[in-house]
Amino acid sequence: MSIRIDYSNMIGGAAGGIPAEEWMSSAAAFENAHAGFTRLREGGKVGFADVVGDAALLEQVESYADSVTGRYADVVILGIGGSALGPVALRTALSPSGWNLLSDDARGGFPRLHALDNVDPVTIAALLGRLALAKTLFIVTSKSGGTAETMSQFLIVHERLGNAGLTIADHVVFITDPAQGALRPLAATLGVTALDIPPSVGGRFSVLTAVGTLPAALLGIDIRSLLEGAADMARRCDVARASENPAGVYATLQWLADTRHGKRINVFMPYSDPLRDMAAWFVQLWAESLGKHTADGESVGQTPLPALGATDQHSQVQLFMEGPEDKTVTFVSVSDRGMDVRIPHAFADVKELGYLGGHTLGELIDVEQRATAGALAKRGRPNLTINLDRVDEWHVGGLIMLLELATAYAGQLYGVDAFDQPGVELGKQFAYALLGRPGADAARKEWDTLPEPDSRWSV
């Protein structure tokens, strides 16, 4: 059981990476960052690294999950952003491939899991149209307890359940902050169970609370092992020396690469289908935490770019190899995939096929990862590889904690608050104004100052 980072291909000035001396002399910067984060953590302001050891939270989730075991064929998350990305990433990583397409038997009686992470009427109508509501549980997840998209979905589901003569409390569970928003009082009114996202845990850092663990538990995923893997990584990272702290290595290297070497884009590229949706989860984490104004008004933040190996060798790698030298690539490799498929010997005289026989697909995907990393290094394109022994609960928990801690450290290094998202407020206010929400008068006035579309600038 181990998670290792090999960052040989990040170091070395000539190869386009970070000079070794620069990396070594960044120790003080990381020590400060670690100390800054530790203050937030010990002050109770930032809880994501500590809640993974909170027995009461785990008990709340397990006891609710136990109470509904076997009752539902389908579970639907109503949630957007951090409320959907984490649980979807866990499903893809830790349930058998193609989970929702499997028969009830093949799923071992566990439910399918859907995420309604948008408000396109087409998708919602289609999903609600094909579910048997009497056998469906809706998990309404909103940290703030007021997210417009999620509230809209809830209003629709609430009406549908009522029309079907079903009891709301039997088909809905809320996951929200205990101290803010509409869901908490609504839970009392409706008799609906409400599970906690602790106030010190923001939405995009919430996958290891009920946000992710309840859906996971309902699918039969071992959430204790998930949390143990995360706690183990948090302990490993409890050291102020960057070179011994995996999250410290990741944060410091990316920050140096971006701010001193123009690597403005952070490509996240697992070579593993189960880890496919981790990339989208990481994109939110890195983008929304770091894409900020500093206190000096500077606009900072690396842009995360999701990719998948070997697939995107046939899509994006051309750009990574020959395009602007503004990227780092983070590979995630897997040592033991738990099974493998042999490529048979056939058509031995056909040069495009003959050499493949006798290898396995696992070998092929690993070789492609190493070949791509080597080719990028050869061309002076810095990259690093996070290796997981296996894709199981313990390692996925550890990977999540590694990336969450790295994000928190990076916030300190950039000098931004990694835990807010002030930049989305203006768009929200404009939407409120256009929808006529009371209290949006100021936004309405600001909206009215925007120039009309200019007919010259259309085609």
Place this chain on the structure above:
Amino acid sequence: MSIRIDYSNMIGGAAGGIPAEEWMSSAAAFENAHAGFTRLREGGKVGFADVVGDAALLEQVESYADSVTGRYADVVILGIGGSALGPVALRTALSPSGWNLLSDDARGGFPRLHALDNVDPVTIAALLGRLALAKTLFIVTSKSGGTAETMSQFLIVHERLGNAGLTIADHVVFITDPAQGALRPLAATLGVTALDIPPSVGGRFSVLTAVGTLPAALLGIDIRSLLEGAADMARRCDVARASENPAGVYATLQWLADTRHGKRINVFMPYSDPLRDMAAWFVQLWAESLGKHTADGESVGQTPLPALGATDQHSQVQLFMEGPEDKTVTFVSVSDRGMDVRIPHAFADVKELGYLGGHTLGELIDVEQRATAGALAKRGRPNLTINLDRVDEWHVGGLIMLLELATAYAGQLYGVDAFDQPGVELGKQFAYALLGRPGADAARKEWDTLPEPDSRWSV
């Protein structure tokens, strides 16, 4: 039936966009680009815009599709990159939501469609394990006729079909170049039908050949209308004046934004679940076509970044609003979604819910798009909106052609060959060397010059 681009939010120096005079004075640059592309097209080198009117190709696809109607419950694409991204985007855009999860009846007897776009053994074993091979068609798609990942998958499927006592020719069809690679002679050996990707059409420009149209036709999608929409857009773009040519507008604006205003990242963000997978298709098109060395050895190319509205307002928009000013955002909006879902009035006294009642989800998603575009513009972040009347075959065909032509023009503007991918060769050769493919000796020697992982640089 119309596709419009509103680029008001791209123009205007003070607002972070392109000064109007600069845009207008770029007419000559675009005229040259248009002429350069027209020469490639008329010289028969680049065929993607013309094959949409090729009756013989269409006939080939329709006649094969007709001949297999009703025979398969599942269709599996073995293909990677352009061989999978296009057909998957068409399925998501033009088949009912959640197609593969629908019952046989709800699918009207049409098959499910799967794409094996990677070589992770976990995924392949799971899919092959749950399909009824006797009711499955495998579409093996490779422009080059020798893609390692696809050939490996084919070898495995070939063996499985044989073991099941099934006739290869009844369960496999090839889509490949008529004049290169292993699949064409294999087709003859095995008696397998082989459909054409014309030599003048590269993989990432091939979605409107059999690569996309065969899978689409098998799902009951109207491929004639798809091709007509594309042909209509090609005609609209047959004009050398940038401001009258939708693809010219798109290409020229992005090129100016990148090369003169530091907008190195092109965010592609449809506000439509059916268009979700078009973003991944566009990423390959833009990245692999433009991420290149110029003749002068300069590394160029905007980095495309996929996003989805409203979902990614809760993931990436914080970065777009307050992060580095290095992005343009391309919204895709839809006027008529074909249906809508009303948000019921309920909990009128709860401020987070009350204002939503009486609106529809379609209104909500549209308002969010306008609000986000307005907020970005207000903060000096340039963006444009491509509007489709509807998401149907005609409009999707038109959108595809718009973006393909824009990519071809952009290649001319950047001074790169938009139709090759030399940068992926080194990684391929390294993989061949590691797999022991004959003829990879030079790559093996180069590989051996790479430094070993340095144990100092790992944690």
